[in-house]
Amino acid sequence: MTQTPLEAATPCSETLAARKAWMGLLARAKPARLADLCPEIPTHDLLRAPEIGAVMVRGRIGGNGLPFNLGEMTVTRCALRLGSGAVGHAHVQGRDKGHAVRAAVVDALMQTDQAEALRAAVLAPLQAEEIARRTSRAAKAAATKVEFFTLVRGEDQ
Amino acid sequence: MYVAVKGGERAIDNAHAWLAEERRGDLGVAELSVAQIRAQLSLAVNRVMAEGSLYDPDLAALAIKQARGDLIEAIFLIRAYRTTLPRLGASCPVDTAEMAVIRRISATFKDLPGGQVLGPTFDYTHRLLDFKLAAEGEVSQAATAPAAMEAVPHVMAMLDRDGMIEAEPLGNDVPADLTREPMELPGSRALRLQAITRGDEGFILSMAYSTQRGYGRTHAFVGELRIGAVAVEMEIPELGFAVEIGEIELTECETVNQFKGSKTEPPQFTRGYGLVFGQTERKAIAMSLVDRSLRWAELGEDYTGAPAQDEEFVLMHADNVQATGFLEHIKLPHYVDFQSELELVRRLRAEVFATQEAAE
Numbered sequence: 482m483t484q485t486p487l488e489a490a491t492p493c494s495e496t497l498a499a500r501k502a503w504m505g506l507l508a509r510a511k512p513a514r515l516a517d518l519c520p521e522i523p524t525h526d527l528l529r530a531p532e533i534g535a536v537m538v539r540g541r542i543g544g545n546g547l548p549f550n551l552g553e554m555t556v557t558r559c560a561l562r563l564g565s566g567a568v569g570h571a572h573v574q575g576r577d578k579g580h581a582v583r584a585a586v587v588d589a590l591m592q593t594d595q596a597e598a599l600r601a602a603v604l605a606p607l608q609a610e611e612i613a614r615r616t617s618r619a620a621k622a623a624a625t626k627v628e629f630f631t632l633v634r635g636e637d638q
Numbered sequence: 639m640y641v642a643v644k645g646g647e648r649a650i651d652n653a654h655a656w657l658a659e660e661r662r663g664d665l666g667v668a669e670l671s672v673a674q675i676r677a678q679l680s681l682a683v684n685r686v687m688a689e690g691s692l693y694d695p696d697l698a699a700l701a702i703k704q705a706r707g708d709l710i711e712a713i714f715l716i717r718a719y720r721t722t723l724p725r726l727g728a729s730c731p732v733d734t735a736e737m738a739v740i741r742r743i744s745a746t747f748k749d750l751p752g753g754q755v756l757g758p759t760f761d762y763t764h765r766l767l768d769f770k771l772a773a774e775g776e777v778s779q780a781a782t783a784p785a786a787m788e789a790v791p792h793v794m795a796m797l798d799r800d801g802m803i804e805a806e807p808l809g810n811d812v813p814a815d816l817t818r819e820p821m822e823l824p825g826s827r828a829l830r831l832q833a834i835t836r837g838d839e840g841f842i843l844s845m846a847y848s849t850q851r852g853y854g855r856t857h858a859f860v861g862e863l864r865i866g867a868v869a870v871e872m873e874i875p876e877l878g879f880a881v882e883i884g885e886i887e888l889t890e891c892e893t894v895n896q897f898k899g900s901k902t903e904p905p906q907f908t909r910g911y912g913l914v915f916g917q918t919e920r921k922a923i924a925m926s927l928v929d930r931s932l933r934w935a936e937l938g939e940d941y942t943g944a945p946a947q948d949e950e951f952v953l954m955h956a957d958n959v960q961a962t963g964f965l966e967h968i969k970l971p972h973y974v975d976f977q978s979e980l981e982l983v984r985r986l987r988a989e990v991f992a993t994q995e996a997a998e
Contacts, residue, residue, distance in 0.1 A: 497879060505869070505882030534726035536883060537815065538693065538870055540913045541731045542827055544792055544890065546806030548731045549813045549828035551835055552915055554693035554870065556726055556883050570877055572726070574870075574884025575694065615738060619785035622740045625756040626783070629748060 503591055503604055504584070508573040510607050512580035518603045519583050523590075528568065529560040531578035557581040563589045661706050675699040684887075684916025685709055689958060690716025691817070691836040693886050693915050710838075710958050717959050730871045730880055734890050734913070736789045739866035741919075744793045746859050746894055752790025757865060758917075793862035794892050794909065803894065803907040823950050827933065830953060834928055835914050837956030839921045845946045845956075846924035849931045854944030856930045858893040858910060865889045865917050889914050891922040895930050900938040908937060928952060 507515065535553040542549055558572045559581035569589025571581045590599050662669065676683055676699035686698040690713045698716060705711035741757025744750055756762075758780075797803040813828035821829065834842060849856055867887050871880045891912035899905035910930025912922035931946040945951050955961065 501879065501881050508881070508883050509885050532726075533723065535692065535720060535723040536726050536870070536872055537728040537817075538886065539729050539731040539813065540734070540831075540888075541806075542831060543794065543806035543892065543909050543911050544734045545795075545808070547809050547811055547813070547828055550728075550815050550817075550832045551732070551888075551913060552688070552691040552693060552832075553720060553723070553725075553817075554729075554884060554886060555697070555723070556872075558726060560876070570874065572872065572874060572881065572883040575696070616785065616787065617782070618740055619738065619787050620782035621780040622755050622757055623783040623785040624781040625741075625758075627754040627756065 500588070500591070504571070504588060506604060506607050506611065507571065507584035507587055509611065510573075510580070510584070512573075512575065512577035514607070514610070515580060515583050515603070518606055519587060522582060522586055523563055525561040525563050525586065525589075527559070527561050529558065531557055531559040531581045533557045533576045533578070536572075559585045561585045561589065563593075565593055567592050661704075670703060672696065672699045672703055675702050681917060682707075682709060684918050685839060685921075686712045686716060688915040688918050688921060689713045689836055689838060690720070692716050692720045710962055714959050714962070727872055727875075729883070730873065732868045732870060732886075732888070734864070734868060734888065735792050735795075737864060737866040737868050737888070737890070739790055739864050741865040741917075742790055742862070743864075744860070744862045746861050747793060747796070750793055750796070790864075792892070794894075797861070797894065797907060801906065804897070804903070804909060806909065821953060823953065825949065825953065827929070827936075830932055830949065831911065831913070831925075831929060833953045833956055834925045835912075835921075838958035838961070839918070839924070841956050841958070841961075842921060842924040842928055845931075845952055846927035848944065849927055849946045854931050854934070854942055854947040856910070856927065857896040858927050858930060859895075860923060860926075861892045861894040861909075863889070863891045863919060863923065865919065887916055889916065889918045889922040891919070891926040893923075893926040893930055897937060908933070 534556055536556045537553050538551045539548045540551045541547065554574065555576050556572055556574060557576055557578055557580060558570075559578070560568065560570045561582070562568050563586070567589040569585035569587070569592075571584035571588060573580045573584050587599060587603055590596065591604075676695050679699075679702065680695075682702055683695050683698045686701055686709055687693050687695065689709075690698065690701070692698075694716075697719065698712065701712035701715040701719075702709065704715060739752075739755060739757075741759060742752060742755045744754065748754070794803060798805065811828075813832070814822075814826055816829060816832055821833065825833075848854070850858075865887070867885050869882045870884050870886055872883050873880045889912075891910075893910035893912075895908045895910060897903075897906060897908040908930065910926035910928075910933075912925030912927075912929065914922045914925060928946055931944070932949050932952060934941060934947050941947055
């Protein structure tokens, strides 16, 4: 990982892990749901206007070997600075510029004293819904797990 | 020969207006929404994403609607769109061992950690038309069971531990990208996999089938087939660390193949690998067979002249957008080319008749 000023400003690995967790959650969120939870966009300066682009997704040969290019996915990125000076970044899945702006706003606000309020209002519901969705799929998959049993064949008796 | 031709604008405009009307079809029938296509024709959406080489279910659904269900046309639309997007970077390689599997089966081991999970499969259905689907309002409820919510290990890792299967070379080399530089053959295995995963499902299927029928036989078993969601992470240069930028569904197939051993390698199993966007298991299985077949030189096997062993043949004919572009262009005006052919044949005929007359 390359050393950057921002990493130097957040030396605590727990802080970094927490930030990575909310950035990922925001990136995976449904744009409409994030807009419901975060209807107000505070005034901000755009450091990087929302931009739709593609990211080349890589896999590994055999699951663990050398990388190869699997194909691209759409991603929208944005960076902004709030009035308080907090800077937020976002790379979110899909092509919704509002999604990227809101994700960057939340990322910025999470680095301010509004973090706890925002965690309760935005991140907690997103996380709960994501867990519910994943649990539901895993539970349906679990119901399709094969229980093998051996049949007694006539000639064996 | 290409010569600019003018004219036909009105005919073209009218043809496209009629195309739009035909696309909509009978106005007495409700219009299909993009959301409906995305949700209810999801395997078509997956195929368009895989071969369009762009993971975006909404765009793929839109392309299917615009293309009136012609999937190769839809793939063409997606490929055209993706060329307009700036490349924001490349992801860290996805970790399929951490996949949240909805389906995971092995044809080689009955009892394996994590078990055999069938998922939403067509397997074991009777392939009888279900006329209940023709009636509206059919909602089925899937059963549930307590889930462990933990990653299931790769089956291959079990064989790997005992040295029973070839070890995969490890590393972080930047792979060749055929969307950036023209394919140079012979290519690396990474380049071949990129070409195959975006290749035409029908073509890859037929190539794989040909190896099963004996044209470059590789005796494949499906060691593991898994479908599920994986996180996509990317290093963000301005942040200096990697963040998740989304989640995608993938199908992965690993085959175990016979290998007698060589001068340098003891007898052990070898691998074929398939990884495809979406729920696309026919394609992923076929990909792993074709991948293994193309590895004959590296494994010191004989080249039997089988099409599926011929890298140039497979890779240069796998792309359905290239193929259909070249194939279908011959229906476009070639009036001048044909005029010259016509004159040539007339002259040759005249010469033949003149010789015959002189002989008589």
